[in-house]
Amino acid sequence: MKPRDRLRIAVQKSGRLGDPSQDLLARCGLKFRQSRDKLFCFGESLAIDLLLVRDDDIPGLIADGVCDLGIVGRNVLAEQQAAVAARGETPAVDELRPLGFGRCRLSIAVPQELDYAGPSSLAGLRVATTYPALTAAWFAANGVDAKVVLLKGSVEIAPKLGTADAICDLVSTGSTLVANQLREAAAILDSEAVLAGAGVAPNDERGELLELLLRRIDGVIQVRE
Ligand code: PRT
C-alpha cells in the first residue's frame, strides 16, 4: 500500500452516528471540503481527511490500513474483535476513546411469555442476532448451549415469525421491544460511539496528528461532561 502522510478517519456516511461524528470533529477545529461523490472529505485545517462509509466497514478499513482511525459504535467494533478472537487471532483494532454519544446496549430479549430466570433459561433455544460473535461469546461465558441464528435486519420480528425463540439486539428506549411483545432479559454490552484505531499507532507525521487529535477530543469531551 502507498505510504500516506495524511491521517484518514472513517466515519459513518449517514445513519445515527454520521452527524454527531462530524460535529465532534468540527468542535476539534477540523474543517473539510467534501468531494463531489460525497465519499471523501479533504481536511483543510489539518492533514486529516474523512472517508464516509457504512459503519459495518469501519473496523475492517482500520485493520487493513486503509484508514488510521474510525468513529463507530462499540457494538460494531466489539463484534469484529470477538469474531477475530473466535478464530484464535489477535484483534488488530482497539478502542482509543469512548465518545459519549450513540449510547445503547446489546441485549438478550425474550417473548413476554417466556420464563427467563437467567442465561440457562435459553439452553437449546434459537437466538436471532446481527451480532453472532458477541452473542456466542456471551453464551460460552455463561456455559449455555444455545443456537445463534444470524439475521441481517428486522431481528425483532424473528420470534413472531417463528425463526427464533429469542433475540440479541440493540436497545435504546426499549420501545421496539415493547412493540414486538418482547422484554429485555440481559444486557450483554453497554455501547456508545468510540474512536477506534490500529493497535500500533503510525510512527510518522500521522502519529503526531493522532496525538493532537486525541488531545482535542479529550478537551471537547471534558467540556461536555
Ligand atoms: O447504513 P449503515 O450500515 O452505516 O448504518 P446502520 O443502519 O447499520 O446503523 P445505524 O445508523 O442504525 O446505527 C449506528 C449505530 O448507532 C449502531 O451501531 C449503535 O452503535 C448506535 N445506536 C444507538 C443504535 C441505537 N442507538 C438503536 N436504537 N443503533 C440501532 N438502534 C436500533 C436497534 O437496532 C433497534 O432496531 O433501534 C431499535 C431500538 O431502539 P429503541 O429506542 O426502540 O430501543
Ligand code: ZN
Ligand atoms: Zn450498518
